[in-house]
Amino acid sequence: MSAVDEAAIGRIFREESGRTVAALIRVFGDIDVAEDAVQEAFAVALSKWPGDGLPPNPGGWISTTARNRAIDRLRREARERELLSEAAVLPPGNDDRGIPEGEPVQDDRLRLIFTCCHPALSTDAQVALTLRLLGGLSTGEVARSFLVAEATMAQRLVRAKRKIKAARIPYRVPEEHQLPDRLHPVLAVVYLVYNAGLNSPAERGLCTEAIRLARILATLMPDEPEVAGLLALLLLTESRRASRMQPDGSLVVLGEQDRSRWDRALIEEGQAIVRRCLRRNRPGPYQLQAAINAVHADAATTEQTDWSQIVALYDHLLALAPTPVVALNRAVAIGEVQGPAAALALVDELDLDNYHPFHATRADLLRRLGRKDEAATAYQRAAALAPTDAERDFLRLGGRAAR
Known part of the structure; x- marks a missing residue:
């Protein structure tokens, strides 16, 4: 099999596995049966x-192959006989409980997102299950x-799947x-998925998966402005991703990025969503973060950035989400x-001693004030806490330059 074939099948797996797993869970009521059946179907593919x-x-x-594999498994194991008899007679394409060939079963994916993100599960488990079941990641x-x-x-x-079963967490969208x-x-989980990809160059496919999940939510929940706000935020952030790194892997801060490399199509889509959100006048944290990013995207150069407007947006955001991180960004x-x-x-x-952007921000401000020794110390502290090699290298370089 050629590399092109492998890549094509891999893309199909990413695109189709989440929807098929979600539909099979609804039909068979078992995450393991659904997940294994989809894996077997792709092995056959x-x-x-x-x-x-x-x-x-x-x-x-x-969808059809996975459904047949699931039925075969239930038959072989001689269990769930009542469920098997119901599933085996489902018409392949016209019963709304079945899996119509090629028809997007987006409602099933929405149900699965809410199942993965049930509050009975920890945040780490929510993210991991979402990546595994809906994102198609191994x-x-x-x-x-x-x-x-x-x-x-x-x-x-x-453990997470067992907890879902033991706690009888419902497979449905909440009332x-x-x-x-x-x-x-x-x-929050979709946003964390995106940031996991943004902060790890080896896992940048997570950014694509997060945007795909956000698009599903926006399509299925068009009247929820915060869903639209999250999608806009991800699109506007994604528009700058190619300019965040030098070819050698070193980090480029926002003010020094080559804005000609920003993706104008993503910017225009994100800004259009922000404008629609503003017209609704139901602001929320994701919408306000998206609006801040839209202001940055409006500026042809760093010097042309409307910082007064950004401060006003942060004032509003801090009123809605009074967290130290928001206060830091406002500062x-x-x-x-x-x-x-x-x-x-x-x-x-601010009390953010274990948060590396806090020390990086202090370092930059101290440097600008000419307090070189204090700046170098703050850069060292930020570098010690930074999660990636690129960020650590960038901060160490800043510390050396500050002396």
Whole structure:
């Protein structure tokens, strides 16, 4: 099989596995049965498609094959007899409980997102299950995104699935009155998935998966402005991703990025969503973060950035989400409007000693104030806490330059 064939089948797996797993869970009521059946279907695809070519409808082929494999497994194990008899007689394409070939079963994926992100599960388990079941990542890929051994991640996933079964966590979208409380962890997990890819060059496919999940949510929940806000935020952040790194892997800060490399199509899409959110006048944290990014994207150069508007947006965001991290980012914007001394006074009030951007921000402000020794110490502290080699190298370089 050629490399092109492997890549094509891999892309299909990413695109189709989540929807098929979600549909099979609804039909058979068992995550393991659904997941194993989809894996078997793709194993068959890997053996057949290189010689036979892609079928006219790869997604439908995978759905049908996986469904048949699941039925075969239940028959072999002689269990779930009642469920098996119901599933075996499902018409392949016209019963809304079945898996119509090629028809996107987006409602099933939405149900699965809410199942993965049930509050009974830890945040780490929510992210890992979402990546595994909906993102189509292997256990090894999920493990790498968490910087743990594959065996460790396998155990975590097993425990999470057992908890879903033992706690009888429902496989459904919450009732409308429950949605505001349940939606937050779903959006938070999708955002964490994106940032896991953004901060790990080896796992940049996670950024694509997070945006895909955000698009699903935005399509299925068009009246939720925070869903739209998250999608806009991811698109605007993604528009700058290619300019964040030099060819040698070194980090490039926002003010020094080559803005000609920013993806204008993503910027225009993200800004259009932000404008629609503003017209709704139901602001939330993701919408405000997206609006801040939209202001950055409006500026042709760093000097043309409307920092006063960014400060106003951060004032609003801090009122809605009064966290130290938001306060830190607001202080950075204040520094651009009122100068580094005003910003440093705000930063030094924050309790973020174990957060490397806090020390990196202090270091930059101290450098701008000419306090070189203090700046170098802050750069060293930031570098010691930074999670990636690129960030550590960037901060160490800043520390040497500050002396």
